[in-house]
Amino acid sequence: MALFGGIEAGGTKFVCAVGTAPDDIRAEIRFPTTTPEETIGRAIAFFQEQQAIYGTVQAVGIGSFGPVDPHPDSPTYGYITTTPKPGWANTPFAGWIKEALGVPVAFDTDVNVAALGEGMWGAAQGLDTFLYLTVGTGIGGGAMVNGRLLHGLLHPEMGHILLPRDPQKDPYNGRCPYHGDCLEGLASGPAIAERWQKPGTELPPEHPAWELEAHYLATALVNFICTLSPQRIILGGGVMSAPGLLPRIRQKTTAYLNQYIQSPAITKHTDTYITAPALGNKSGVLGAIALAKQHTQ
Numbered sequence: 001m002a003l004f005g006g007i008e009a010g011g012t013k014f015v016c017a018v019g020t021a022p023d024d025i026r027a028e029i030r031f032p033t034t035t036p037e038e039t040i041g042r043a044i045a046f047f048q049e050q051q052a053i054y055g056t057v058q059a060v061g062i063g064s065f066g067p068v069d070p071h072p073d074s075p076t077y078g079y080i081t082t083t084p085k086p087g088w089a090n091t092p093f094a095g096w097i098k099e100a101l102g103v104p105v106a107f108d109t110d111v112n113v114a115a116l117g118e119g120m121w122g123a124a125q126g127l128d129t130f131l132y133l134t135v136g137t138g139i140g141g142g143a144m145v146n147g148r149l150l151h152g153l154l155h156p157e158m159g160h161i162l163l164p165r166d167p168q169k170d171p172y173n174g175r176c177p178y179h180g181d182c183l184e185g186l187a188s189g190p191a192i193a194e195r196w197q198k199p200g201t202e203l204p205p206e207h208p209a210w211e212l213e214a215h216y217l218a219t220a221l222v223n224f225i226c227t228l229s230p231q232r233i234i235l236g237g238g239v240m241s242a243p244g245l246l247p248r249i250r251q252k253t254t255a256y257l258n259q260y261i262q263s264p265a266i267t268k269h270t271d272t273y274i275t276a277p278a279l280g281n282k283s284g285v286l287g288a289i290a291l292a293k294q295h296t297q
């Protein structure tokens with residue numbers, strides 16, 4: 001059976017795998033993100049080793065940190081474009097992989113690809129409109145809308161929406177280099193650490209940090225629910241592993257919506273409506289394999 005390659009390219013680590021589905025992963029590797037040459041080089045070397053064992057992969061799917069160019073008809077398709085990450089701006093990521101391996105390459109944002117993985121095999125199976133939001137080093141959202149991954153003009157940047165902030169209750173100005181106190185500036189892992197002078201992993205569940213974190217994330221979810229009308233919201237990323245955070249977000253989201261959206265999915269079944277990824281920390285790399293599969297169909 002033909003195999004596919006998947007790359008989950010994060011700003012801090014890369015995950016590469018070869019296989020066809022969650023129960024058929026033949027090989028997987030994780031390594032830190034350094035320079036583009038070294039990191040993409042390691043991914044290429046991994047696939048070359050695997051191809052020597054299993055034969056040529058049919059296609060490679062990439063879910064990348066960004067901003068990226070996901071439009072196939074654009075001259076910079078498959079590029080990481082204007083990223084502030086040092087050394088990575090204007091990197092022809094998909095092109096390098098395609099050239100080295102000589103196979104078709106499909107390319108999208110890390111969060112769109114994670115959404116695709118959850119739709120194919122995880123918490124959003126059978127749905128056509130849903131959201132995958134990651135809350136970690138950064139905040140980003142991928143959306144499936146009417147069965148297609150949403151790109152639009154470039155691609156959504158859900159981490160950079162602006163939220164009301166009460167400086168009396170939260171004097172922290174945020175850390176987004178572009179907007180200060182946008183969602184990512186206020187609620188990413190590094191924002192939590194800077195505001196409280198301690199990483200989230202060292203803040204106990206009863207610490208006020210979590211009430212505030214749930215407040216910002218629930219406010220963002222209300223905006224996304226009112227804009228996209230998702231049938232489900234999947235919350236992934238390192239920050240979401242804080243004990244008790246997910247139930248707090250559910251409770252606040254329902255409270256802030258205040259019965260306005262009259263759907264039992266939200267009013268009665270919030271536990272399944274706002275949920276953790278069913279694929280755990282593999283939504284991205286499995287989604288990349290799903291993207292490669294779709295690409296060849």
Ligand code: ZN
Nearest residue numbers: 160176179182
């Ligand atoms: Zn921002």
